[in-house]
Amino acid sequence: xxxxxxxxxxxxxxxxxxxxxxxxxxxxxxxxxxxxxxxxxxxxxxxxxxxxxxxxxxxxxxxxxxxxxxxxxxxxxxxxxxxxxxxxxxxxxxxxxxxxxxxxxxxxxxxxxxxxxxxxxxxxxxxxxxxxxxxxxxxxxxxxxxxxxxxxxxxxxxxxxxxxxxxxxxxxxxxxxxxxxxxxxxxxxxxxxxxxxxxxxxxxxxxxxxxxxxxxxxxxxxxxxxxxxxxxxxxxxxxxxxxxxxxxxxxxxxxxxxxxxxxxxxxxxxxxxxxxxxxxxxxxxxxxxxxxx
Amino acid sequence: xxxxxxxxxxxxxxxxxxxxxxxxxxxxxxxxxxxxxxxxxxxxxxxxxxxxxxxxxxxxxxxxxxxxxxxxxxxxxxxxxxxxxxxxxxxxxxxxxxxxxxxxxxxxxxxxxxxxxxxxxxxxxxxxxxxxxxxxxxxxxxxxxxxxxxxxxxxxxxxxxxxxxxxxxxxxxxxxxxxxxxxxxxxxxxxxxxxxxxxxxxxxxxxxxxxxxxxxxxxxxxxxxxxxxxxxxxxxxxxxxxxxxxxxxxxxxxxxxxxxxxxxxxxxxxxxxxxxxxxxxxxxxxxxxxxxxxxxxxxxxxxxxxxxxxxxxxxxxxxxxxxxxxxxxxxxxxxxxxxxxxxxxxxxxxxxxxxxxxxxxxxxxxxxxxxxxxxxxxxxxxxxxxxxxxxxxxxxxxxxxxxxxxxxxxxxxxxxxxxxxxxxxxxxxxxxxxxxxxxxxxxxxxxxxxxxxxxxxxxxxxxxxxxxxxxxxxxxxxxxxxxxxxxxxxxxxxxxxxxxxxxxxxxxxxxxxxxxxxxxxxxxxxxxxxxxxxxxxxxxxxxxxxxxxxxxx
Numbered sequence: 001x002x003x004x005x006x007x008x009x010x011x012x013x014x015x016x017x018x019x020x021x022x023x024x025x026x027x028x029x030x031x032x033x034x035x036x037x038x039x040x041x042x043x044x045x046x047x048x049x050x051x052x053x054x055x056x057x058x059x060x061x062x063x064x065x066x067x068x069x070x071x072x073x074x075x076x077x078x079x080x081x082x083x084x085x086x087x088x089x090x091x092x093x094x095x096x097x098x099x100x101x102x103x104x105x106x107x108x109x110x111x112x113x114x115x116x117x118x119x120x121x122x123x124x125x126x127x128x129x130x131x132x133x134x135x136x137x138x139x140x141x142x143x144x145x146x147x148x149x150x151x152x153x154x155x156x157x158x159x160x161x162x163x164x165x166x167x168x169x170x171x172x173x174x175x176x177x178x179x180x181x182x183x184x185x186x187x188x189x190x191x192x193x194x195x196x197x198x199x200x201x202x203x204x205x206x207x208x209x210x211x212x213x214x215x216x217x218x219x220x221x222x223x224x225x226x227x228x229x230x231x232x233x234x235x236x237x238x239x240x241x242x243x244x245x246x247x248x249x250x251x252x253x254x255x256x257x258x259x260x261x262x263x264x265x266x267x268x269x270x271x272x273x274x275x276x277x278x279x280x281x282x283x284x285x286x287x288x289x290x291x292x293x
Numbered sequence: 294x295x296x297x298x299x300x301x302x303x304x305x306x307x308x309x310x311x312x313x314x315x316x317x318x319x320x321x322x323x324x325x326x327x328x329x330x331x332x333x334x335x336x337x338x339x340x341x342x343x344x345x346x347x348x349x350x351x352x353x354x355x356x357x358x359x360x361x362x363x364x365x366x367x368x369x370x371x372x373x374x375x376x377x378x379x380x381x382x383x384x385x386x387x388x389x390x391x392x393x394x395x396x397x398x399x400x401x402x403x404x405x406x407x408x409x410x411x412x413x414x415x416x417x418x419x420x421x422x423x424x425x426x427x428x429x430x431x432x433x434x435x436x437x438x439x440x441x442x443x444x445x446x447x448x449x450x451x452x453x454x455x456x457x458x459x460x461x462x463x464x465x466x467x468x469x470x471x472x473x474x475x476x477x478x479x480x481x482x483x484x485x486x487x488x489x490x491x492x493x494x495x496x497x498x499x500x501x502x503x504x505x506x507x508x509x510x511x512x513x514x515x516x517x518x519x520x521x522x523x524x525x526x527x528x529x530x531x532x533x534x535x536x537x538x539x540x541x542x543x544x545x546x547x548x549x550x551x552x553x554x555x556x557x558x559x560x561x562x563x564x565x566x567x568x569x570x571x572x573x574x575x576x577x578x579x580x581x582x583x584x585x586x587x588x589x590x591x592x593x594x595x596x597x598x599x600x601x602x603x604x605x606x607x608x609x610x611x612x613x614x615x616x617x618x619x620x621x622x623x624x625x626x627x628x629x630x631x632x633x634x635x636x637x638x639x640x641x642x643x644x645x646x647x648x649x650x651x652x653x654x655x656x657x658x659x660x661x662x663x664x665x666x667x668x669x670x671x672x673x674x675x676x677x678x679x680x681x682x683x684x685x686x687x688x689x690x691x692x693x694x695x696x697x698x699x700x701x702x703x704x705x706x707x708x709x710x711x712x713x714x715x716x717x718x719x720x721x722x723x724x725x726x727x728x729x730x731x732x733x734x735x736x737x738x739x740x741x742x743x744x745x746x747x748x749x750x751x752x753x754x755x756x757x758x759x760x761x762x763x764x765x766x767x768x769x770x771x772x773x774x775x776x777x778x779x780x781x782x783x784x785x786x787x788x789x790x791x792x793x794x795x796x797x798x799x800x801x802x803x804x805x806x807x808x809x810x811x812x813x814x815x816x817x818x819x820x821x822x823x824x825x826x827x828x829x830x831x832x833x834x835x836x837x838x839x840x841x842x843x844x845x846x
Binding site for chain 2: 006019026029059074092218269
């Protein structure tokens with residue numbers, strides 16, 4: 001029996017697909033897996049696990065939260081970056097925040113929306129303030145208010161976007177907070193009331209006078225792409241060294257030396273950025289200088 | 294070394310490596326698709342497949358084979374995902390929902406690899422390796438096959454035959470993609486990528502919590518993900534995930550891999566039409582566009598304009614520490630210039646104009662250098678349009694590589710060019726008109742429009758990356774973007790093969806003193822100019838409302 005051409009065509013297609021599935025979909029990955037499980041590669045292929053006293057405590061490639069159950073940083077550990085993976089460093093929900101560069105206006109919590117949503121700018125400002133407090137440095141940043149939210153005004157003009165200024169609201173500072181500016185172009189700045197519609201105001205971020213290179217480094221206030229970044233910049237690690245040294249009752253130079261030991265420089269001198277692996281660093285700190293209790 | 298100079302050296306080293314491999318890689322692909330000899334293993338495969346490897350196909354037969362293979366692949370993949378809970382290695386995950394399975398089946402068969410889902414919580418190991426990754430090989434090979442058939446259309450005369458699709462497909466998978474993937478996958482494992490069939494490991498963290506480390510056959514999938522310009526990540530975080538891209542040097546390899554085949558295929562083209570200078574000209578046009586984009590995005594990300602990047606002091610949101618801003622920017626540009634769409638950093642959080650560059654990269658039509666094969670045939674269609682424009686200027690019948698570009702050829706080329714803009718602009722337009730779909734935006738204002746525009750640009754051009762804030766896990770987006778991917782892939786494929794058929798049927802026109810020299814810098818400049826002008830005319834209004842409105846103060 002001869003099949004009609006269109007059917008023969010699709011039958012050949014199906015047989016081809018099955019052939020390719022066996023070769024590229026089964027033989028190929030299984031062969032690579034077999035090679036990967038050979039001695040010398042197996043450690044990597046299984047996730048670069050770190051074992052302490054016969055217990056697996058980490059993968060040296062995957063970051064962890066070093067906080068207590070309430071989310072407060074544990075002082076004896078060098079802290080990792082903010083994470084957008086699940087509740088933080090969750091490998092079953094990886095990813096980034098996806099907030100854009102002009103994500104600057106919060107949805108304030110109110111009766112209609114009890115949780116609200118923070119803009120990226122406010123998150124950055126709040127993290128900067130918190131890290132500054134924790135490490136005893138100035139947490140100020142451009143475009144941030146002293147109370148750690150985005151310094152953003154909603155400016156109402158007489159004719160929409162032109163004409164004289166009629167009203168100014170500090171959009172991220174919920175009443176009864178004191179606005180970060182008292183007046184703007186001669187108009188008194190109001191605090192924001194949750195649930196009010198400020199969508200006709202021109203969103204105007206205010207730079208302020210914070211230094212362009214704040215004491216708290218950029219990686220300390222931004223979430224990574226994966227949410228699992230095991231590394232921080234050497235600058236952020238050094239910033240944390242005195243606090244970790246105090247918590248462990250050791251010398252700060254000891255911590256600095258360990259930081260250097262866990263720093264990966266640029267490969268070949270030009271690939272990527274220098275980074276400090278926080279997971280292996282903290283494991284090492286625990287092993288060498290355990291905290292009693 | 295400063296971060297700026299390290300980023301520059303990263304870029305220069307990539308260019309140098311691509312220049313070095315251009316000839317050997319392009320020549321190798323040429324030998325693979327042109328050799329009259331079949332390997333013994335291939336002969337037995339052809340018997341199982343039930344195809345005659347020595348019979349050639351006219352353009353219609355070639356196109357029908359492409360469509361039949363792709364249709365069967367979509368159905369197979371759809372069924373695979375719908376049934377995954379009954380198969381092995383499903384990790385206890387449920388069947389994929391119908392609209393999601395349709396979207397993903399189309400996505401991987403069209404070489405797009407758009408992902409509405411998170412791999413770690415949606416797809417079992419078997420679906421990933423024996424379903425999705427198979428299409429990583431197959432869809433890349435289909436693209437190369439179509440490009441090769443198109444090149445044969447220029448090279449051959451007075452014939453209807455364009456080659457044998459099944460032979461081209463099998464040879465590219467077996468002789469090009471597989472060997473490189475095996476080697477690269479082993480290197481990747483050595484660098485730290487996982488490669489196992491485990492459901493994962495629970496660890497008790499130093500802080501006393503538990504963390505579930507995921508497993509999977511990742512390295513083997515990663516190699517073909519980049520090599521085949523596919524881009525579908527094993528995990529949601531894609532190449533930002535330390536298990537998919539553990540070090541700064543695997544990052545370099547990944548960028549190199551995704552550029553390798555698209556930038557080498559012009560050489561293959563030059564060999565097929567027996568004039569290597571033509572290949573150099575096409576590669577040069579691709580390189581000019583690509584370098585323009587790469588340098589621009591590096592500068593924009595380095596300068597980090599915009600409120601949040603200025604507050605932070607760097608464009609580091611969504612960027613991994615080990616890669617840094619510059620190597621991430623280069624990855625972003627390379628992945629959008631090719632139709633790869635894997636990401637090592639999250640474009641939604643880029644500076645407004647830096648993110649705009651990634652959108653423009655895709656709007657070029659994925660031709661600089663574009664996807665495996667699709668980049669070459671896309672650029673050749675633009676070359677056809679360019680000789681037509683040049684012919685109009687001097688009032689001569691245009692010709693390209695000894696073939697007359699008549700009314701039929703120009704119509705096919707124009708339809709090819711118009712397909713994706715039509716899909717992008719109508720798709721984004723409809724989404725913006727529907728309140729429910731507008732609400733899927735994570736960011737407000739112009740950035741929200743950029744998210745929608747990015748989604749349809751990515752789908753219709755078969756890229757697959759995203760401004761991932763957009764909540765596309767809905768029936769509407771799954772269906773609409775699936776349709777955009779399907780039409781954005783196969784309408785151009787059929788038009789290109791039709792064009793190839795009409796070129797192959799012609800008899801060659803002898804070159805005369807008035808013939809436009811298509812290997813000269815003048816032609817390269819015209820080709821670049823035509824590409825930029827066509828894209829600007831089509832998309833500038835949409836861009837003005839999105840990234841430009843956000844980034845230009």
